[in-house]
Amino acid sequence: MRVVKKPISAKMTEKSPPRPGRIGGRNRFRPEEGGNDISRALAFAIVVTVAALIPAACSTTYQVSTESELQRAVDSAVNGDQIVLEPGHYSGGINISRSITLQGREGAVIDARNCQFGLALHANGSRISGITIENTSGAGAEIAASGCVISNCQVTDGHWGIAVYGDGNLIAENRISRNSDGIVLREAHKNQILDNQIDENSQWDSDCGVVLIRSHQNTVKGNNLSDDGNCAIALRSSRDNMVSQNRAFASRWYGIYLTGHSDENMLLDNVVQANRVAGICLEESRDNTLQGNAIGGNGRGVLVTCDSYRNSIDDNRISESLRGIHLAFRSSRNRITNNTITENEFGVYLDLSSSANLVVGNNLYDNVYNAFDSGHGNAWDDGQKGNRYGDLGEVYHISGGLSKDRFPSA
Template identity: 25%
Template sequence: MQPIARILLTGAVVASAVAVGGQPAMAGGDSHIVLPGQSIQAAVDAAHPGDTIQLLPGTYDGGVRVAKPGITIQGADGATVLRPGGTNHCLADAGPSGICVIGVHGVTVRALGVEGFDAFGVIGFQTDALHVTAVHAVDNGEYGITEFESTRGEFVGNWVSGTREDAGLYVGDIADAHGTKVVGNHTSGNALGVLVRHAHNVTVSGNFADGNCTGIALVDDGQAGGQGDNRVTANIVTANNRFCPPSPDGVPPLQGAGIILVGGQRNEVSANKVDDNLGGPVPFPGGILLVPGVTAAGGPGAPAAHNLIKANVAHGNLPADLINHSGSGSNVFEANVCGTSQPAGLCV
């Protein structure tokens, strides 16, 4: 288990991410051009807040640690790729990761690839206004693109695939994410496509999730404060039918779930298209599902309550398109176009 995971599992929730949000954005700045084979880390170390690290087409060593505000790392789209090699400067904070952004405001990572890192492709920890745009995060170990204990992040227009253990895109462990956005990404072939866990005020919109073990999940994992006030809207979630075996930390096997709320309150799931998620021999298959949360020990937790499930279109999911096993009668189901539901009568 990597250092970030150890911090979170011991409950060391740090409030500094919100405090960082008061820092002003950086303007202007110089450009530092880095050629293939040269050190991105050296360029970051030499940069000042507001500077841009410009990467030309080619392959670079990853493990880049950014702890200065306002830095932009700019690639040349798919022609710029970071892979493991040389010294990984993220080890102490986040394990073997491609780019780690630690404790600062206003960093942008744009138009590059991060491939083959055992922990994270791109990770923000205690950041504010981290922007990750047009990044290809491929075949990373734990998470593809993620932020922990962070606010006002934007993950926009990324491609994330082949994340082996957890989620392609992840936002978690923050009492108030202050509108973090996960928008317009394509997530395919991961364990979970998009995961929002133990977080509030996150928008997941306009993403395409296919071929994962689970498409999109909102999870209350029993930590104080729960999960809620999130919006999942206008996503296309189709054929997330890979099989993921149970994990050593107690996550059950996953297969054939489109959008799932594991506990949580006051979430909105609306205007999504959810098709052909075909359940297997797992606890939580189906199109759109509401089930109780879990406790820290892994047992049943608080019901999924006061959630709005509205105007979704769901067909061809098994065992049903819409499943309410939430444990609460407070959820609202309105104008959902689907073929089958549990209990019956939730479709129009």
């Protein structure tokens, strides 16, 4: 094991000494002229003398190439140190309890050999980069701290890829595949999941690419997710999260799934395609915003169901599905506005138990049936403006019941 010590540069701040004669806030005496300069010089000399007696702080870099060296380095490292893994295979079950950096060179692999975890971060500010982690019975990497970073790693063949239990962590630019769930946040807040490749996480029946459980104010952005079992992204009892600019493809159930009172989330500018049941599904979820998403080739484009209220579905492009937007099972007071909905069997479908929803400003054309409404109290115009239909009439009668759009647009 090679050990390299590097000095840590530190700024020394010179504090001005107190003004002569100012003790306890009262001016007890006034010094002779020039006394202030003498005091400053004396204080500076003391600071320089003390600084000369203090050794420079150093960080230590450990370069390791065997399992025993890795364990010794982890045991010896202190906050600010770095451990560099040379190419090779290392055992898992490594606990990191200090704020260090673990950097892998190309070919550095932690093979957990069915251990519960590969790496566990228990110190705030730890950083992991450039390592392949594989074959865990639990999580490939586990974060039980705050302010940690996992980047440019490959995490494969475990139960969970990365499990997060702390706040304010960053998971970026990793490849996470062939796990049951890719990334799991449990009661973890204000984390960022950015620009990861997450695919083929479908080893068990209830599996997803990214799962948030009772986790709030997180950002899931710019990830590519495909073939991830039941869902690409699932929010369970999680609120005030940002899910944006992700690509969610080819899940068994849903591309993006909100359930269990997942409220006040923002789903923006995602591309959601080829998911079997629905591109985006809201179930028992309220006050969410779906905007700017491209949703195509799913069983349903957007499915809103099971007492989901006051959601805004605005300015999305929805195509090539059985039903473009489907409101079901007591979904009420939702707003469907300014969407382009084309080439579906049904454009907008409001079923028997949906009520008090507003559908206005949408482009509905080249669907087999542009609109269907068997619910009650739903509005297809706002009193001044309705929707645009391919088969425009003076008043547009909605199939399925008595609803009509009184102000269809050309």
